[in-house]
Amino acid sequence: MVGHFISIENLEALVKELLKTQIVYAPVPHVYNENTLTFSKINTENLGQIVLNKFRTVDSPKQFIYKLLETVSQYFGDKEYDIKAPALVLLGVKACDLSAIEVLSRVFGEGEFKDAFYQKRRDNLLIISSDCDDATPNCFCTLVGGKPYPEKGYDLNLSPLEDGYAVDIGSPKGEAFVSSWKKFFTDLSLVGRNKQEDNRQAILEKVEEINKEYSFKSSLDEIHKKSLDTSAWKEITKTCVECSACNRVCPSCTCFLLLDQGKSPNLERLKVWDFCLQSSYTKVAGGANPRGKLSQRLENRYECKFNYSYERLGRYTCVGCGRCIECCMGNIDMRKAFKIQEKAVLLGAKLK
Amino acid sequence: MENIYRPIKAKVENIIQETPNIKTFVLRPEEPMRFAAGQFMQVTYPGIGEAPFTPSSSMYQTETLEFSIMKAGQVTSLLHEQLKVGEYVGLRGPLGKGYEIDKWHGKEVFVVGGGVGLAPLRALLLALFHNINNYKKLYIRFGGRSPQDLSYKEQLKTWEKKDKIDMVVSVDRGDEKWKGKVGIVTTILEGSGIDPKNAVAIVCGPPIMMKFVTLKLVDLGFADNTIYLSMEKNMSCGVGKCFHCNVGPHLACKDGPVFTWDKVKVIPDPF
Numbered sequence: 001m002v003g004h005f006i007s008i009e010n011l012e013a014l015v016k017e018l019l020k021t022q023i024v025y026a027p028v029p030h031v032y033n034e035n036t037l038t039f040s041k042i043n044t045e046n047l048g049q050i051v052l053n054k055f056r057t058v059d060s061p062k063q064f065i066y067k068l069l070e071t072v073s074q075y076f077g078d079k080e081y082d083i084k085a086p087a088l089v090l091l092g093v094k095a096c097d098l099s100a101i102e103v104l105s106r107v108f109g110e111g112e113f114k115d116a117f118y119q120k121r122r123d124n125l126l127i128i129s130s131d132c133d134d135a136t137p138n139c140f141c142t143l144v145g146g147k148p149y150p151e152k153g154y155d156l157n158l159s160p161l162e163d164g165y166a167v168d169i170g171s172p173k174g175e176a177f178v179s180s181w182k183k184f185f186t187d188l189s190l191v192g193r194n195k196q197e198d199n200r201q202a203i204l205e206k207v208e209e210i211n212k213e214y215s216f217k218s219s220l221d222e223i224h225k226k227s228l229d230t231s232a233w234k235e236i237t238k239t240c241v242e243c244s245a246c247n248r249v250c251p252s253c254t255c256f257l258l259l260d261q262g263k264s265p266n267l268e269r270l271k272v273w274d275f276c277l278q279s280s281y282t283k284v285a286g287g288a289n290p291r292g293k294l295s296q297r298l299e300n301r302y303e304c305k306f307n308y309s310y311e312r313l314g315r316y317t318c319v320g321c322g323r324c325i326e327c328c329m330g331n332i333d334m335r336k337a338f339k340i341q342e343k344a345v346l347l348g349a350k351l352k
Numbered sequence: 353m354e355n356i357y358r359p360i361k362a363k364v365e366n367i368i369q370e371t372p373n374i375k376t377f378v379l380r381p382e383e384p385m386r387f388a389a390g391q392f393m394q395v396t397y398p399g400i401g402e403a404p405f406t407p408s409s410s411m412y413q414t415e416t417l418e419f420s421i422m423k424a425g426q427v428t429s430l431l432h433e434q435l436k437v438g439e440y441v442g443l444r445g446p447l448g449k450g451y452e453i454d455k456w457h458g459k460e461v462f463v464v465g466g467g468v469g470l471a472p473l474r475a476l477l478l479a480l481f482h483n484i485n486n487y488k489k490l491y492i493r494f495g496g497r498s499p500q501d502l503s504y505k506e507q508l509k510t511w512e513k514k515d516k517i518d519m520v521v522s523v524d525r526g527d528e529k530w531k532g533k534v535g536i537v538t539t540i541l542e543g544s545g546i547d548p549k550n551a552v553a554i555v556c557g558p559p560i561m562m563k564f565v566t567l568k569l570v571d572l573g574f575a576d577n578t579i580y581l582s583m584e585k586n587m588s589c590g591v592g593k594c595f596h597c598n599v600g601p602h603l604a605c606k607d608g609p610v611f612t613w614d615k616v617k618v619i620p621d622p623f
Contacts, residue, residue: 072357075398075442076382081355111606113591116353229620255595257588258357260401267399269357274594281596284586285403285425288559290621299620300598308601 003188004167006158010184011165015047017181018089025064026050026091027057039063042091053133053160055148056094056321060251064088065121066104066273072117072258073269085121093129096141096321098153100251101127103309103317107254117271126173129154130165133199135207138322140335143211144220146320148203159196166196214335216342220316223341224307228299232344236337237295239330244275246301246324246332252317255281276301302337356591359396359442360385365416367437370503371496374468375432376408376420381443387411388450389479390472390582390610394590395419395427396442397435403427404447404587406472406609411450411479417443420471420503447590448609451476451580456552457486462544462574464565466495466537466557470503472582473556477511484516491544492519495537495561499523499530518544537561538568548573554610556582559623566613576614583608583616 006014018024019042027037028049037057040046073081093101101122108118131149132139141148150157155174158165166188169175178185216223227233247253257274260267274281277297283289291297305318318334325333366378377395387393389411394402403425409418423432435441453476461480465473473494480487492511496502502521512519522533522540533540537557553569555562562581569579585597585604592606600619602608616622 073355073359075359075396076361081358108593111592113356113593114353115593116355119353228618254593257594257596258402260396260399262399264398269359271357274588274596276595282586284584285428286422286558288623290559290585290623296621303600304595304598308598311601 003193004169004178004185005161005164005188005191006167006185007164011158012047014181014184015042015050015091016044019044019047022089023086024089024091027052027054030058039090050091052092052130052158052165055132055134055136055139056096056323057092058249058323058326060100060249060321060323061090061093061097062100062104062251064090065101065125066108066118066254067121067271069270069272070117071268072271075267075269081116083117083120085117085124087124087126089126089128091128091130093127093154094132094321095129095148095150096139096146096319097251098127098129098150099146099319100321102153103252103313103315103319104254106313126177127154128156128158130158131160131196131200132203133160135203135210136322136326137210138325138333139207139320140211140214140322141320142204142207143214143335144316144318144320147200148207149200160199161191161195164191166193211335214338216338218342220306220338221310223338223345224303226345227341228303228307230341230344232337232341233295233299235340235344236332237298240277240294240298240332241330242277242279242294242297243329244277245327245329247275247277248273249323249327251321251323252305252319276304302334357444357589359394359402359444361440362417362443364435364437364439364441367435370420371501373423373432373501374420374471374503375423376418376503377431377435377441378416378418379441379443380416384414385417385443385445386414387417387446389453389476390451391446391448392472392584392590392609393417393419393443393445393447394587395421395431396444397427397430398440398442400430401427402442402444402588402590404584404590404605404609406475406582406584408471408474409478410475410482412482420468420474422468444590448605449607451479451554451610453479458488458550460489460491460546460551461487462491462493462546462551462553462569464493464537464541464553464555464557464569466561466565467497467501468503469555469557469561469582470494473554474504474507476554481514484514487516488550489546490517491546492517493537493540493544494519494521495523495540495557496521497524499527536564538564541565541568541572548575548578552578552580554580563623570613576617577612579613580610581613581616583611583622585609
């Protein structure tokens with residue numbers, strides 16, 4: 001058997017079935033703007049509004065595994081903290097976000113110290129991803145080594161075909177899911193994969209077309225290595241107002257702050273997302289601030305995504321989702337920033 | 353899975369006023385906490401927050417830990433103003449990597465400290481004294497703003513008399529009783545007779561002092577990978593997850609807090 005097939009009717013029936021016992025989130029058009037999608041909790045009423053393919057949601061799935069704010073300790077007693085993380089099914093996650101989840105898993109789940117809070121949420125997640133069949137003008141996954149369709153990181157992936165989906169299994173969890181809901185799936189060889197391949201080629205070309213003016217002579221990590229400390233950063237930062245929206249919408253930003261509160265004996269430690277563009281981020285109690293200038297902080301954000309991450313994890317941590325472009329009130333576009341950096345590198349500028 | 357954010361309860365056994373703005377807190381943790389010189393810990397003021405400090409006591413002293421803390425921010429002000437003997441704080445650690453003291457066997461060790469930077473260096477020196485015969489000679493160069501801003505005054509006097517130790521202490525501004533050198537710490541680095549080819553230098557102090565001492569050491573002929581710098585950044589998690597303390601691609605909490613100059617000098621604005 002080359003794979004599985006699920007018809008549109010069967011998929012709807014399956015989700016209905018899942019809703020009886022599970023919490024399901026999926027992309028649904030925003031109430032004020034049908035062209036933007038947001039992850040919504042699915043119920044029998046909005047089930048019909050799920051948009052499985054199209055492009056990525058406005059909000060990233062990071063919210064489900066890495067909470068904006070959560071209690072991580074009630075101090076001295078809790079050697080094994082009781083983490084409340086219900087099992088979730090995420091439908092319609094896109095390739096860029098799967099790549100970002102890989103970043104989160106490596107940051108929180110690897111090394112000498114492991115974050116049990118992230119790990120439990122990740123373990124309790126079933127990811128049913130799907131191919132893009134459209135793109136926003138800000139999508140640039142192809143520039144950072146990605147593709148607009150999932151190749152790894154999912155439990156199941158759905159690629160649209162006539163009247164249904166090709167189902168690819170990406171993990172033992174996905175395998176177990178298909179066998180426990182066997183009656184909804186049929187043999188893919190009856191319909192074949194041709195349309196999946198055609199669609200994938202078409203959307204890949206579309207994203208490449210959107211980004212055709214952004215081709216670079218050297219790799220993005222090379223450009224970033226060489227653009228350290230150049231005049232490029234002053235120019236890129238010109239319209240930045242330090243709002244940190246880019247930090248907030250980024251699916252792969254992992255920075256947080258530990259905050260303590262309460263009065264003995266009711267004390268708690270919170271883990272809260274934090275934002276590297278804010279001036280307080282690096283300021284020390286003695287008053288010194290190694291990144292006191294906004295341009296230094298924006299530079300650090302880019303270097304973190306393309307240069308430092310490459311050194312640390314062997315990959316870019318930017319996944320090309322373009323959310324930071326979409327939300328920037330200063331119209332800062334990463335792709336244009338790369339151009340400015342490349343130009344500064346070519347000029348050999350070493351101005352500050 | 354163990355909770356990496358949980359502090360361990362530690363009882364305050366003693367508080368020693370070292371200088372007008374530095375106090376040493378002697379803490380007894382409820383669970384054993386061994387560390388290597390150079391590693392740090394997060395000290396929690398309950399309900400307020402944590403801040404990272406390198407113990408100033410010897411790594412061979414295992415029951416209690418000492419932290420010499422300067423009053424600077426929110427947590428340190430409360431530690432200074434509110435905390436009393438018999439009360440509790442939280443500790444997380446040990447975190448980060450220790451000094452590579454085994455790599456320095458047979459070498460001369462040049463230890464340069466300024467202000468509260470003497471605290472982690474005391475832990476280092478106590479570790480070096482423990483096996484002093486492994487090292488050719490120790491040069492200690494400490495600086496403070498004024499005589500009353502120098503920590504461990506009594507201890508410094510006893511160290512001065514030890515074999516294989518060449519110590520100079522300088523203050524930016526002397527007073528009528530001060531008989532030592534006057535001038536910023538960079539002025540006492542020359543003329544020691546140290547052979548930079550067979551030596552390592554360890555620096556800890558305020559960012560501005562670190563910068564100028566490093567440039568001076570390079571000038572004196574120390575190779576970049578023999579200059580060890582304590583990069584104590586704004587830190588939050590201490591375990592390599594929150595990225596607050598990044599020094600370029602490195603994280604001070606996980607890959608540091610001590611870095612050699614060759615790793616740091618390629619980064620824009622390291623201090």
